[in-house]
Each structure stands twice: as C-alpha cells, then as structure tokens.
Amino acid sequence: MTIEATNLTKLYSTQKALDNVSFKINSNEIVGLIGPNGAGKSTLMKIITCFIPQTEGEVRVCGYDVTENSIEVRRNIGYLPENNPLYLDMYVREYLMFIGNIYKVKNTENAVNDIIGLIGLEVEKNKKIGALSKGYKQRVGLAQSMIHNPKILILDEPTSGLDPNQIIEIRNLIVKIGKQKTVLLSTHNMHEVETVCDKILLINKGKLVANTKTANLDVNSLISTIIVEFDKELDITTLKTIEGITEVIAIKKNTYKIVAGKEDIRSEIFDFAVKNNLKVLSLNMEKQDLESVFHNLTK
Numbered sequence: 001m002t003i004e005a006t007n008l009t010k011l012y013s014t015q016k017a018l019d020n021v022s023f024k025i026n027s028n029e030i031v032g033l034i035g036p037n038g039a040g041k042s043t044l045m046k047i048i049t050c051f052i053p054q055t056e057g058e059v060r061v062c063g064y065d066v067t068e069n070s071i072e073v074r075r076n077i078g079y080l081p082e083n084n085p086l087y088l089d090m091y092v093r094e095y096l097m098f099i100g101n102i103y104k105v106k107n108t109e110n111a112v113n114d115i116i117g118l119i120g121l122e123v124e125k126n127k128k129i130g131a132l133s134k135g136y137k138q139r140v141g142l143a144q145s146m147i148h149n150p151k152i153l154i155l156d157e158p159t160s161g162l163d164p165n166q167i168i169e170i171r172n173l174i175v176k177i178g179k180q181k182t183v184l185l186s187t188h189n190m191h192e193v194e195t196v197c198d199k200i201l202l203i204n205k206g207k208l209v210a211n212t213k214t215a216n217l218d219v220n221s222l223i224s225t226i227i228v229e230f231d232k233e234l235d236i237t238t239l240k241t242i243e244g245i246t247e248v249i250a251i252k253k254n255t256y257k258i259v260a261g262k263e264d265i266r267s268e269i270f271d272f273a274v275k276n277n278l279k280v281l282s283l284n285m286e287k288q289d290l291e292s293v294f295h296n297l298t299k
C-alpha cells in the first residue's frame with residue numbers, strides 16, 4: 001500500500017511541471033499534497049494514476065511500476081479527479097453499478113450497497129446525481145473511486161467548493177477511510193492538512209520543498225523565526241554569518257528578526273553573542289503555523 005516516486009520529472013513540451021521529485025508514502029498514511037496553483041500537484045496525481053506518462057524517473061504503486069504494470073496500478077488505486085466529473089443524468093445507485101461493472105467488481109450489487117452505507121449515501125441513493133447538493137455529489141465521487149476496494153486513494157481537492165458543514169463531513173469521511181487505506185489528497189486549505197493529514201508534501205514550481213510529518217510543524221521543524229534583542233546595535237551582515245540563517249530584519253533599535261531554515265538556532269545565536277562580546281537582553285521564538293510555513297517556503 002505504498003507510493004514511491006524516484007527522480008520524477010514531467011515536461012509539457014519545454015515547460016517543467018515536475019522537477020526531480022522523490023518521496024515515499026507508507027501504508028495507511030493520509031498525506032496532504034500542497035502548493036500554490038501551477039505547482040504541479042495535479043500533474044503528479046495524473047502520473048501516479050496512469051493518466052499521463054512521466055518524462056523521466058520512476059513511480060511505483062504497491063510495488064508496481066506505473067509504466068510497466070499500469071493495469072495492476074489502476075486496480076490498486078481509486079481516483080477522485082479535480083472537479084469530480086459525474087454523469088448527472090444517472091441515478092446514484094445506477095451510476096455506482098455502472099462503475100462497478102466497468103471494474104468487473106465481483107457481486108457488484110453487494111459492493112454498491114456496502115459503499116452506499118460506508119459513504120453515507122443511503123437517503124440519496126435513488127436520486128438523480130444532477131439533483132444532489134455539491135456535498136453529496138462529492139460523496140458519489142468518493143464512492144465511485146472506492147467501488148473496486150482499492151488500497152490507495154488519490155483525491156484531487158476533495159473539499160473544494162463545499163460549504164463549511166459539507167467540508168467537515170467529507171474530512172471526517174476521509175479520516176475514516178484513511179484508517180484502512182493509504183490516501184494522497186491535494187488541498188489549498190492549510191487547516192485541512194493540519195486536521196486530516198499525517199504527513200505533508202509541499203511542492204513549489206515542480207520541486208518538492210518539504211516532506212514532513214504534520215505534527216513536526218508544531219515545533220517549527222521547517223523554519224524558525226526568532227526575535228532577539230542585543231545590548232548594542234550591530235551590522236546585519238555579521239548576523240547573517242550564523243549558519244542556517246536565511247533572512248535578518250532590523251525591527252527596532254538593537255532588535256532583529258531572524259528567519260532560519262533549520263529547526264532551532266537559539267544556541268547558535270547565544271554562541272554568536274558570546275563570540276562578538278554582545279549581551280542577549282531578550283530572545284523569543286515565534287510559533288509558526290502551516291500557513292506561514294507555506295508562505296515562507298513558496299514565496
């Protein structure tokens with residue numbers, strides 16, 4: 001139930017949509033794929049689901065190569081594409097039977113009943129898809145992606161366009177499903193990543209810029225911002241010599257905001273002060289939320 005990408009690159013003519021991306025997603029993880037528009041999220045999902053081929057590199061899904069064993073890969077994957085394309089004139093049950101038959105699911109009738117129960121479509125199962133609310137349409141999309149009982153689910157912006165109640169319902173469903181499956185979902189919503197995902201993959205301009213457990217973000221694992229006050233004014237460029245520092249801003253007399261691209265550089269700042277005969281009058285580490293980490297890594 002793993003997804004493993006190695007040195008994955010995708011070119012659309014001359015445009016690089018993915019640039020040497022490598023990562024591994026383990027069994028039963030819910031992983032959030034985040035990044036600004038045009039970062040390459042949908043491209044990555046389309047390659048994993050065998051919709052488009054990569055230009056270079058390798059992707060393995062449950063150990064199967066997406067190029068050489070695409071039938072096996074598709075058997076193991078359920079995919080909810082962006083914008084959730086559905087046949088609006090079909091009835092919910094009829095549509096799920098139709099998809100189940102395409103996948104040649106054994107005992108389709110039972111499989112459809114099970115999925116209707118699991119996804120909470122019981123009350124709407126006899127309605128036309130076109131007559132459903134957006135939240136229920138999304139449930140039908142999720143149900144179709146799971147009708148063949150895949151081990152892995154790829155969900156492209158599963159909650160986009162839903163109202164706050166529908167968002168919570170779909171998120172709860174994803175968490176429930178994620179207990180038995182590996183899930184990769186893309187989203188723009190940082191709160192969603194923090195509440196639903198075990199891990200995040202952050203891509204920017206086709207490059208993987210972060211691959212970390214969501215819980216680690218609470219302890220400033222990616223970037224730390226420190227406000228430090230010394231007893232004397234100093235030249236900003238000398239502060240920049242501390243290893244790991246990416247940005248220094250003088251915010252008021254003798255006080256500096258220091259942004260560092262590593263976990264915690266407080267002790268390096270104290271060492272710097274001792275070496276330069278400075279006294280540290282105050283030092284505070286600012287807590288980062290995912291929103292600011294995202295902003296800092298992709299700006």
Ligand code: ADP
Nearest residue numbers: 012015017035036037038039040041042043044
């Ligand atoms: P995201 O899903 O993160 O918004 P995409 O994967 O859709 O990003 O796109 C990544 C980049 O590749 C963008 O610059 C986009 O314009 C480009 N792109 C996507 N699909 C195609 C295509 N079929 N032909 C040419 N360029 C494309």
